[in-house]
Amino acid sequence: MNESELRVLPLVVRIERAAPPERTDALEAAAMAVLSLLGDPGEWAAELHAWEVTGRIRKVVRRARGAEWRRALALPGRTIEHRTAEVRVHPPVPLDDWPRDLARLQVSGTELTDTAEPGPATQPTLWANPALTMSAGKAMAQAGHAAQLAWWASDAAERAAWRAGGPAVSVRTAGGNAFEAKVEAGLPVVRDAGFTEIAPGSCTFVAEAPWLYGRVARS
Missing domain, CATH: 3.40.1490.10 (Bit1)
Incomplete structure (x- = not known):
């Protein structure tokens, strides 16, 4: 398989300077966003299938705030709100052909911490x-x-x-x-x-x- 056939699942986490999410909330929201798409792909079933059949379930997380987040919301996707975190999952895109408003978002700068110990875990x-x-x-x-x-x-x-x-x-x-x-x-x-x-x-x-x-x- 050549690189032009590879696809990636974009995830965007909202990180506002004044109110960043808790780290654990963000991790759980990302996992739930992926599960939301897997369980109900809706109009993106073809894109999801093209991504899954490669066997390479690559995901890239980028951060957004303010106007960046609003532009991400305007693109096709689904937002998961989980306690302090908001994560938007977008349909898979070719590795070298991201929508401009997603491609311009930063990958770095996603350092988050938990201000309190997470509560008891539930399975899964x-x-x-x-x-x-x-x-x-x-x-x-x-x-x-x-x-x-x-x-x-x-x-x-x-x-x-x-x-x-x-x-x-x-x-x-x-x-x-x-x-x-x-x-x-x-x-x-x-x-x-x-x-x-x-x-x-x-x-x-x-x-x-x-x-x-x-x-x-x-x-």
């Missing part, structure tokens, strides 16, 4: 590898990958039950040796391609839900 839970350091934008894309692998690993009944709940997810960082144990349990694992920030093949996230143990998800 997307667990981050505690051994890796990722910007919020990078982690948002990886959480989106984990959610997608979990969706692919679920059957129709499991997806229907999941969708009835939102579909919602929790994002947390695994503690101690828990991440390695979950990887060994046969849960869906994200192995990064190494385009940015971390080494190729790094395990960044694992998706956990009762029905996902022992499943083999596409990666």
Whole structure:
């Protein structure tokens, strides 16, 4: 496959200077935005299919504020509002042919923090590898990958039950040796391609839900 055939899923996070979102809220919103598109692609079914069949579920997170955010809202897409975070998912686009108002947005500058400890996790839970350091934008894309692998690993009944709940997810960082144990349990694992920030093949996230143990998800 040549580069001109590759597609990417754009995600835009709203980061206003005076009121940036909590990091965990932004990660969860990104994962939920991806799930929203997978569960109900609507008019973008063809674009989603062309992206999925390549087997390369690349996502790029950019930030917007003020007029930039308003221009992103004017483009085809869907906005997920989750507690303090707003994330807009747009239909997949060719890697080298982004809409101008998305292409001009910055990838850098997505450093976010949590001002309070996140509450108890509910499943499905997307667990981050505690051994890796990722910007919020990078982690948002990886959480989106984990959610997608979990969706692919679920059957129709499991997806229907999941969708009835939102579909919602929790994002947390695994503690101690828990991440390695979950990887060994046969849960869906994200192995990064190494385009940015971390080494190729790094395990960044694992998706956990009762029905996902022992499943083999596409990666």
